[in-house]
Amino acid sequence: MKLSTKFVMLAGVLALAACTNPDRFGADGANGMGTGSGMIGGGAPGSASDPTSVAYFQQSVGDRVLFLVDQSTLTEEGRATLNQQAIWLNQNVDYTAIIEGHADEQGTREYNLALGARRADAARAYLINQGVPAGRLRTISYGKERPIEVCSNEACYAKNRRAVTVLAGGLTG
Amino acid sequence: MIWRILVCMMAVLAWTAPIAQAQQGPLRIEITEGVIEPLPFAVPAFVPETGESAQMGQQLAQLVAADLIGTGLFREVPASAFISGVNDFNAPIQYADWKAVNAQALITGAVAVSGEQMTVKFRVYDVFSGAELGSGLQFAGTTSGWRRMGHKVADAVYSRITGESGYFDSRVVFVSETGAKADRQKRLAVMDYDGANVQYLTGSESIVLAPRFSKSGDRVLYTSYETGFPRIFVLDVGSVQRRVLESQEGTMSFAPRFHPNGQTVVYSLSRGANTDIYTMDINSGQATRLTSAPSIETAPSYSPDGSQIVFESDRSGTQQLYVMSASGGEPTRISFGEGRYGTPVWSPRGDLIAFTKQSKGRFHIGVMRVDGSEERLLTASFLDEGPTWAPNGRVIMFTRETQGESGRATLYSVDITGRNLRPVRTPEGASDPSWGPLQN
Numbered sequence: 001m002k003l004s005t006k007f008v009m010l011a012g013v014l015a016l017a018a019c020t021n022p023d024r025f026g027a028d029g030a031n032g033m034g035t036g037s038g039m040i041g042g043g044a045p046g047s048a049s050d051p052t053s054v055a056y057f058q059q060s061v062g063d064r065v066l067f068l069v070d071q072s073t074l075t076e077e078g079r080a081t082l083n084q085q086a087i088w089l090n091q092n093v094d095y096t097a098i099i100e101g102h103a104d105e106q107g108t109r110e111y112n113l114a115l116g117a118r119r120a121d122a123a124r125a126y127l128i129n130q131g132v133p134a135g136r137l138r139t140i141s142y143g144k145e146r147p148i149e150v151c152s153n154e155a156c157y158a159k160n161r162r163a164v165t166v167l168a169g170g171l172t173g
Numbered sequence: 174m175i176w177r178i179l180v181c182m183m184a185v186l187a188w189t190a191p192i193a194q195a196q197q198g199p200l201r202i203e204i205t206e207g208v209i210e211p212l213p214f215a216v217p218a219f220v221p222e223t224g225e226s227a228q229m230g231q232q233l234a235q236l237v238a239a240d241l242i243g244t245g246l247f248r249e250v251p252a253s254a255f256i257s258g259v260n261d262f263n264a265p266i267q268y269a270d271w272k273a274v275n276a277q278a279l280i281t282g283a284v285a286v287s288g289e290q291m292t293v294k295f296r297v298y299d300v301f302s303g304a305e306l307g308s309g310l311q312f313a314g315t316t317s318g319w320r321r322m323g324h325k326v327a328d329a330v331y332s333r334i335t336g337e338s339g340y341f342d343s344r345v346v347f348v349s350e351t352g353a354k355a356d357r358q359k360r361l362a363v364m365d366y367d368g369a370n371v372q373y374l375t376g377s378e379s380i381v382l383a384p385r386f387s388k389s390g391d392r393v394l395y396t397s398y399e400t401g402f403p404r405i406f407v408l409d410v411g412s413v414q415r416r417v418l419e420s421q422e423g424t425m426s427f428a429p430r431f432h433p434n435g436q437t438v439v440y441s442l443s444r445g446a447n448t449d450i451y452t453m454d455i456n457s458g459q460a461t462r463l464t465s466a467p468s469i470e471t472a473p474s475y476s477p478d479g480s481q482i483v484f485e486s487d488r489s490g491t492q493q494l495y496v497m498s499a500s501g502g503e504p505t506r507i508s509f510g511e512g513r514y515g516t517p518v519w520s521p522r523g524d525l526i527a528f529t530k531q532s533k534g535r536f537h538i539g540v541m542r543v544d545g546s547e548e549r550l551l552t553a554s555f556l557d558e559g560p561t562w563a564p565n566g567r568v569i570m571f572t573r574e575t576q577g578e579s580g581r582a583t584l585y586s587v588d589i590t591g592r593n594l595r596p597v598r599t600p601e602g603a604s605d606p607s608w609g610p611l612q613n
Contacts, residue, residue, distance in 0.1 A: 107531070109383060110428040111471060121445045140401075140425065145380050150354040
């Protein structure tokens with residue numbers, strides 16, 4: 001048998017791609033808005049007993065509304081909460097808000113982002129309809145990226161399917 | 174003998190392209206309880222040609238074996254069964270010894286290491302025909318790139334035996350995950366297809382989602398919350414430089430993918446409650462809206478020729494798959510089964526669309542023809558999602574997440590017959606893989 005000794009020389013460009021620096025973003029990449037719900041600090045002038053405080057809004061007014069599976073229609077209870085939010089926002093006009101839409105884990109990532117946007121917008125549209133100026137309300141969706149409950153059953157899913165009104169610093173900062 | 178089994182494997186591999194394989198002639202297909210009998214091969218340690226090569230010779234043989242075994246199409250004859258070894262790369266092959274241990278393919282190699290440089294040679298033999306399969310090849314490079322050389326050997330073996338191009342010398346970009354379920358830290362990373370050589374591309378200060386390789390593997394599109402809102406970024410893999418692509422005030426943009434031309438990006442943009450599909454010229458930033466229904470349109474993916482887009486929409490009431498022209502226009506629904514369909518991805522071969530299916534509380538990765546026919550579900554679990562195709566269109570990688578408080582996302586691969594499901598080992602949790610091209 002005639003052995004073939006004709007080797008084909010392939011290019012020696014096997015050097016790996018340039019290395020990366022995992023810390024390259026450093027502190028400048030940090031952005032408070034990027035990491036989830038609640039806990040807007042610094043702006044709260046008082047405790048939960050102060051009716052103009054963020055804590056009061058979260059605990060007494062109610063900062064979130066919940067949704068049925070795969071739905072973005074506001075429930076009766078949700079509308080009641082948003083009525084209270086609208087009253088509060090109309091009294092405390094220095095605050096703006098970002099409404100965060102969230103989904104439970106039972107869905108694909110992209111669809112849940114879009115579904116969260118629907119939920120946030122449903123809450124925003126309702127608040128605008130109750131007289132809150134549109135310019136004070138922004139929306140964002142976290143899809144299924146920021147669950148607050150971590151079990152994998154309806155008890156947790158029901159709490160994760162939410163739109164949370166997160167107060168931001170006053171209009172003038 | 175080898176050819177009969179090889180063609181059996183090809184018949185399985187080629188179930189999507191029976192016409193192309195028809196000239197292989199009538200052959201018996203050996204299937205036992207639905208499982209193809211893997212082809213036995215032997216790969217003795219590569220012959221060391223310099224004093225410092227012995228360990229490398231072992232490692233290369235093990236890597237080639239792992240690549241081939243991982244396909245599910247091959248089975249390794251263990252070295253303990255060998256009658257004769259291979260101590261000289263150029264010595265005549267003792268076919269009788271390899272036949273006796275039923276090694277139908279024999280892979281021999283030699284390696285020479287000199288400082289940081291190394292060369293690898295190999296040959297493939299059809300033992301039962303007593304002949305070499307193809308001709309020998311040689312690769313040269315640095316020792317730090319030894320795994321790539323091993324993958325190239327395995328790609329050549331796979332290609333010669335199956336008639337398909339390989340996929341081992343390829344990289345996967347993905348999201349590396351750490352932290353508790355309610356406080357997941359995510360950062361972009363890239364790795365070899367088998368989970369080796371992980372490099373991080375971003376930090377974890379902001380949520381990052383769904384990276385997607387360009388066709389050539391030089392750039393990655395992804396979604397990041399770095400600016401405070403979900404925005405599409407493009408990142409150069411070599412320099413790790415990134416820039417935001419889309420930042421219309423009051424909107425969110427996500428689910429980007431490259432057009433095969435590398436210049437156009439298709440993506441979703443949410444404005445208010447509505448999510449539609451847009452394209453953008455990556456250089457000019459010029460955006461074009463392709464859909465305008467009030468429903469959710471997302472997860473777009475181009476056909477390999479760039480002429481069509483498959484995407485998901487809930488315009489019917491539930492998530493389903495649709496195909497439209499790359500310039501927009503009336504889409505055609507292609508999914509009609511029970512349940513919800515999302516994250517469609519067009520195969521690089523153009524023949525199939527992989528998708529995520531949700532049905533009766535379970536998630537599946539499946540494939541269908543581009544007209545929606547011949548749907549096949551390949552996996553089932555609590556949460557499987559986000560398929561990506563190997564460059565040869567024969568294997569799919571995806572995210573599998575376990576349930577409950579300790580739920581964790583990891584990567585799996587499955588071949589398009591659904592028979593060969595395997596975990597992809599990563600150092601941390603991992604999600605949203607995007608498989609890059611076969612490297613040059």
